Every structure is written in structure tokens, then in C-alpha cells.
Amino acid sequence: MKALGFKAIWTLDTEFRASPGERQVPFCLVAHELLSGRVVRIWLADGAAPAAPPFDLGPDSLFVAFFSSAEWGTFLSLGWDLPVHVLDLFVEFKLLTNGAPPPYGVSLLGALRYFGLPTMDAEEKVGMRALAMRGGPFTEAEKNDLITYCEGDVRALDLLFAKMFPRIDMARALIRGRYMKAVARMEFVGVPIDVALLATLVTCWPEIRTELISAAHEKYNVFPNGVFSRACFAEYLQKNDMSWPTTKAGQLELNHAAFKDMSRVYPEVEQLKQTLHSLGKLRVNDLAVGVDGRNRTLLSPFAARTSRNQPSTTKYVFGLAAWLRNLIQPAPGRAIAYLDFEQQEFGIAAVLSDDAAMKEAYASGDPYLAFAKQAKAVPPDATKQSHKKERDRYKNCSLGVQYGMKEHSLARRIEQSPAHARELLDAHRRTYPDYWKWSDAAVDFAMLHGWTETVFGWRQQVGVDANPRSLQNFPAQANGAEMLRLACIFASERGVNVCGPIHDALLIEAADGDIDAAVKTALHAMADASNVILGGFELRADFKVIRWPDRYIDERGEKMWEVVGPLLERLKP
DNA sequence: TCTATATCACCC
DNA sequence: AAACGGGTGATATAGA
Numbered sequence: 001m002k003a004l005g006f007k008a009i010w011t012l013d014t015e016f017r018a019s020p021g022e023r024q025v026p027f028c029l030v031a032h033e034l035l036s037g038r039v040v041r042i043w044l045a046d047g048a049a050p051a052a053p054p055f056d057l058g059p060d061s062l063f064v065a066f067f068s069s070a071e072w073g074t075f076l077s078l079g080w081d082l083p084v085h086v087l088d089l090f091v092e093f094k095l096l097t098n099g100a101p102p103p104y105g106v107s108l109l110g111a112l113r114y115f116g117l118p119t120m121d122a123e124e125k126v127g128m129r130a131l132a133m134r135g136g137p138f139t140e141a142e143k144n145d146l147i148t149y150c151e152g153d154v155r156a157l158d159l160l161f162a163k164m165f166p167r168i169d170m171a172r173a174l175i176r177g178r179y180m181k182a183v184a185r186m187e188f189v190g191v192p193i194d195v196a197l198l199a200t201l202v203t204c205w206p207e208i209r210t211e212l213i214s215a216a217h218e219k220y221n222v223f224p225n226g227v228f229s230r231a232c233f234a235e236y237l238q239k240n241d242m243s244w245p246t247t248k249a250g251q252l253e254l255n256h257a258a259f260k261d262m263s264r265v266y267p268e269v270e271q272l273k274q275t276l277h278s279l280g281k282l283r284v285n286d287l288a289v290g291v292d293g294r295n296r297t298l299l300s301p302f303a304a305r306t307s308r309n310q311p312s313t314t315k316y317v318f319g320l321a322a323w324l325r326n327l328i329q330p331a332p333g334r335a336i337a338y339l340d341f342e343q344q345e346f347g348i349a350a351v352l353s354d355d356a357a358m359k360e361a362y363a364s365g366d367p368y369l370a371f372a373k374q375a376k377a378v379p380p381d382a383t384k385q386s387h388k389k390e391r392d393r394y395k396n397c398s399l400g401v402q403y404g405m406k407e408h409s410l411a412r413r414i415e416q417s418p419a420h421a422r423e424l425l426d427a428h429r430r431t432y433p434d435y436w437k438w439s440d441a442a443v444d445f446a447m448l449h450g451w452t453e454t455v456f457g458w459r460q461q462v463g464v465d466a467n468p469r470s471l472q473n474f475p476a477q478a479n480g481a482e483m484l485r486l487a488c489i490f491a492s493e494r495g496v497n498v499c500g501p502i503h504d505a506l507l508i509e510a511a512d513g514d515i516d517a518a519v520k521t522a523l524h525a526m527a528d529a530s531n532v533i534l535g536g537f538e539l540r541a542d543f544k545v546i547r548w549p550d551r552y553i554d555e556r557g558e559k560m561w562e563v564v565g566p567l568l569e570r571l572k573p
Numbered sequence: 574t575c576t577a578t579a580t581c582a583c584c585c
Numbered sequence: 586a587a588a589c590g591g592g593t594g595a596t597a598t599a600g601a
Contacts, residue, residue, distance in 0.1 A: 247580075251598095255581060283582095283595080304591055313583065313593040321583055345585095345590095403589040413589090473590040477585090481591095503585040503591090 004170065006085070007060040009034040011157040014044075014074040015128075015150050017135045020297070020315070021290035023188060026074040027132060028143070030150040031055065032158060041147050045136055049078050057083040064161050066090045066108045066153075068177065069301065072184030082184070086177030089160055092168050094302050095176075099451075099461035112156055115163045120152050172457045175489075176302075182488040182498070183301050183309075190294030191317050191499045191507060192336065194329040194551060198284060201327075204571040205282055211567060216275040228276065230254070242266055278563055284324065286314035293331070299501065306478040307458045307485075309501055318502045323557025323564075328507075330548045335515035338552065339522050339543040340505030341530070343367050344483070345402050345476035351534040352455075352475060353438035357431055365540075368395035375427040397424040402476055404469025443471045454478045455533055480504055483533045490525035498522075512547055519543055 012031035026044040067090040104110035259273035303310035313319030350358035361370035372394040411421035446452035453459035510518040
């Protein structure tokens with residue numbers, strides 16, 4: 001460990017209280033310096049916390065923790081700086097076992113058991129967690145229990161670190177650790193929410209539901225108790241002599257796609273389709289909003305096999321249906337900006353495969369229309385407006401290829417014959433031969449060697465039963481995740497308030513007068529991230545700024561607001 | 574009655 | 586045999 005060149009190596013753990021949407025309330029911290037043997041135990045609640053941590057946070061120290069965004073959240077709550085170098089054993093354990101889930105899970109307990117290390121009694125852990133959840137005030141005995149428990153996890157970390165150390169690629173692990181700091185900052189900032197609209201939506205939704213249902217019930221008679229009934233719908237179909245597709249299990253196919261298909265044959269089910277769709281998803285009760293009106297939740301970094309974040313889809317506003325993004329609104333005097341990479345996966349594939357035609361298509365600014373031109377399906381002077389339909393087909397083909405889509409699904413998607421879809425896919429192979437050489441080789445490599453990895457070493461173990469389409473998609477998606485992590489790191493370290501990541505995008509915030517500068521810094525961060533991952537190739541990024549009193553508007557939500565908006569106006573208290 | 578599986582919703 | 590990648594989560598149904 002001395003060979004690493006650090007003057008101090010601290011393992012550390014903190015205890016705190018976490019409530020939905022709120023910042024952490026710190027209780028205690030224990031840290032162990034491995035070279036000197038020094039141990040620090042600090043009570044952090046009741047105003048007992050020091051103004052700064054009692055150790056050097058500079059580049060000579062390494063800080064080792066497990067799921068350390070929690071620790072850095074505690075630091076931020078205390079107004080402390082964050083350390084320069086972080087090694088996160090959760091992330092490294094996740095990496096070590098990626099693609100072959102470990103038998104006891106990826107928690108600290110699971111990792112300890114994986115290596116045959118002694119673990120704390122699970123019951124004791126549950127008890128201590130309950131105590132932390134309950135929160136203060138604590139008796140002296142309870143304080144002591146929490147610190148002792150915290151110290152137990154630090155001792156466990158010491159053992160885990162020793163076991164894992166030989167298998168850690170330190171240079172890259174430190175970048176991943178750096179991301180865990182960025183995660184803590186994003187979780188700390190959160191997404192500004194229009195809490196008044198949220199409250200109205202929550203209060204009025206039951207009534208809106210009732211109105212939508214009773215209108216549809218009059219016509220179709222399929223909501224007998226205020227809920228959609230399959231049996232009644234079957235009756236409706238029979239009475240009107242309508243045939244309807246079924247699932248493998250023999251049930252009526254009731255998803256949106258089926259309704260969409262069938263409403264072409266039976267236009268009379270159109271209204272029912274819309275009603276069911278509107279009723280489909282309004283779950284805002286779990287949205288984690290703090291008393292300061294900000295949406296904060298665990299971002300679950302590195303949760304996906306491709307290393308993407310995977311926050312809860314009910315607690316994180318960007319996981320909800322797109323129309324609910326209208327809830328995102330900067331406070332008076334503030335502004336937000338949404339910045340996203342343009343056609344990120346297409347660009348990554350073009351650069352990593354070094355396919356000249358594909359890179360040219362990306363450089364054109366409209367890769368999908370460029371593809372259609374390269375395939376000679378449209379004239380060289382075609383535009384988005386003049387050849388909308390063709391562009392849409394080539395776009396769907398481009399996107400589908402990334403996921404390993406075949407002619408059957410593509411045909412369905414573009415509502416053309418399988419032969420037509422086949423022709424598009426063939427055109428892709430003809431137009432981008434080097435991409436296909438590279439992509440096929442990547443799949444072959446993964447199957448032959450049993451692993452695949454990104455440019456920064458995010459590796460996935462690959463079994464013989466692996467889905468080849470998943471392997472085909474891995475380079476684009478996983479390198480995209482690497483890129484966004486770097487963008488988050490650069491932006492947050494350069495002082496931008498990053499509210500959260502959205503796979504290929506960032507939401508940032510600043511005072512109204514500072515937002516343009518913040519956008520500029522964030523765009524630079526994204527460009528730098530692209531240059532690092534793609535060896536000097538800069539993907540373009542797009543952005544939109546939203547200033548109070550405006551709110552985030554997602555065009556996919558317009559239709560829904562046409563239905564919900566007026567009802568809300570009429571029903572709101 | 575509880576749990577596993579299927580289906581569906583939504584996101585990038 | 587299937588043929589769209591990575592996910593979370595709610596709900597309905599089947600089976601132990």
C-alpha cells in the first residue's frame with residue numbers, strides 16, 4: 001500500500017438519517033488510518049461536529065469506503081470539503097462481479113461473505129439501521145452503540161480492502177471514486193419542483209380519474225366498479241362482434257400497442273384507448289421531495305450492467321412519465337438548463353468503430369438524414385422537411401441497429417413490410433461496413449473470451465448463454481455511461497450545480513444571471529468528457545434553458561396536458 | 574397466505 | 586427457439 005504513494009490511507013464509514021427528499025442528517029463518523037493505525041471516532045449530531053474533518057483531504061490521502069456517496073453526502077451536510085482521492089469498494093466489488101451476480105448480493109455484508117470474511121450479525125445491523133432511522137435525540141448508550149457499530153463496519157472495510165486490493169485497477173478506480181463524489185453533490189443539490197402543482201395533482205387526481213372513467217364507462221361499459229374489467233371488455237367485444245388479439249397465455253392483449261393496432265380496424269375503441277392510456281400512470285405519491293421543494297433520491301450509480309445509474313422510477317422525477325416533467329420548475333430568481341449529447345450512441349459507435357461514413361454522417365449534424373443520403377434513398381439536397389418519412393425510417397433503422405433489432409420488429413415499428421425493413425438493414429450494412437466489422441468482432445470477442453469492457457475498463461463477464469444483442473449494444477451504452485460520468489465529474493468539480501443525470505443528459509441550475517455561464521461550463525465539461533472517452537472526438541451537445549417562471553416542458557406530454565390541464569383548473573381547490 | 578412469474582407502464 | 590439493449594416498479598394471476 002505504501003507503493004501507492006499515499007501518506008495516509010483512511011477507511012471510513014458514517015451513520016446518518018436519510019428521509020425521502022431530504023438531505024442527510026449526520027450522526028457519527030469513524031475512520032481508521034491504515035499506515036499509522038490512528039482511529040478517529042466523532043459524534044456529528046447535536047452541533048458537536050467540527051467545522052472541518054480531522055484529517056487531511058488533500059492529494060496525499062486516500063479515502064476508502066463502501067457506497068461512499070453516502071459518506072460524501074454526510075460531508076456536504078456538514079459543510080465539509082470532499083477528499084481528492086476516493087476508492088469505493090462497492091463500485092469495485094460491483095465491477096469484479098459484473099455479469100455474474102455474487103451469491104450474497106452487492107451489499108457490504110454480501111461482499112464480506114463473498115470473500116469468506118467475518119460479518120456482523122445481520123440482526124444487529126437491522127437494529128442499528130432502525131435506530132439511525134428513528135433519529136435523535138439519542139441517549140449516551142445509543143450514541144455509543146451507533147459509534148461502535150460504525151467502527152465495526154470500518155474494521156470490516158479494512159479486511160475487505162486487503163482482500164480486494166490486488167484485483168483493483170487503481171488509476172481507473174480513482175476515477176470511479178471521483179464519480180461517487182459527483183453523485184453525492186448531485187443528490188445534495190436535487191431537482192427543483194413546483195410543489196404547488198404537485199400538491200394539486202395529488203389532491204385532484206382521484207377526481208380526474210373518476211371523470212375520465214365515467215365518461216368512458218357510458219360508452220363502453222367496461223369500468224363496472226371504477227376499474228377496468230377484462231371480463232366486461234370481453235363481453236363488449238363479443239356483443240359488437242369484434243375479434244381481438246390474445247397473449248401467449250390466451251388472455252386478451254390489452255397493452256397500448258394492441259389498442260393502437262386495433263383502433264385502426266375498429267375506430268370506435270379510440271376513446272377507450274386514450275382513456276386507458278391517460279389512466280395508465282400517475283404515481284407521484286412516491287416522488288421524493290424535501291421540505292425545500294427539491295426532488296432528491298439515491299441515483300444508484302453503477303447499478304446497471306453497463307454501469308449506468310439506475311434511480312428509482314417512482315422517486316426520481318426523470319423516471320416518471322414525460323408529461324410529469326412539467327413539475328420541474330426553478331424557484332424565483334433561478335434558472336435551470338437541460339443539456340444532452342446529440343445522438344450519443346450513434347456517435348460513440350461511429351468513432352470507436354472508426355467507420356468513415358458513419359463519422360461523416362455524425363459530423364453532418366443530422367446522422368439519420370445523412371444515412372438516407374449515403375444509402376441513396378433521398379437526393380443529396382434532401383432536408384428534414386422535404387423527406388420526413390424517409391428520414392424517420394432511416395432513423396428507426398439506425399436506432400434499432402444499436403439494439404440488435406431485426407427486420408420483423410423494424411417492419412412493425414416503421415409500419416412497412418418486412419422486405420422493406422430488410423432492405424433498410426442491408427443498407428446499413430452496406431453503408432457502414434467498418435462499423436459492422438467492429439461490432440461483429442466485439443460480439444465474437446465477448447463470446448470467445450467471456451468478457452467485454454469499455455475504454456475505461458468497465459468490464460462485464462459474459463456467459464455462453466449471453467444475448468448477442470446485449471453484447472452488440474454494450475460498447476455504445478457502457479461507453480456512453482462512462483462519458484456521462486466524466487461530464488458529471490468535470491461539471492461539478494468546476495462549480496456547476498448539477499441537479500441530476502439522465503443517462504445522456506444533465507440538468508443544471510444557477511441564479512438567473514449566472515445560468516449562461518453555467519451552461520458554458522457544463523458544455524465544456526461534456527466536450528472534455530467526450531474527448532477523453534473517444535480519444536479526441538467531440539460529440540455535440542444540445543441544451544435548453546428554463547428561467548422562472550417558466551417550467552420544464554416535454555413535448556411528449558402536450559397531449560396529456562390538454563386532457564389533464566383543464567380538469568385540473570376546474571377541480572383545484 | 575405468501576411468493577414467483579407474467580404483463581404492463583414508463584424512462585434513456 | 587427467438588429475433589429491441591439497459592432498467593424500476595405496480596399489479597394480476599398461478600402455484601406452493
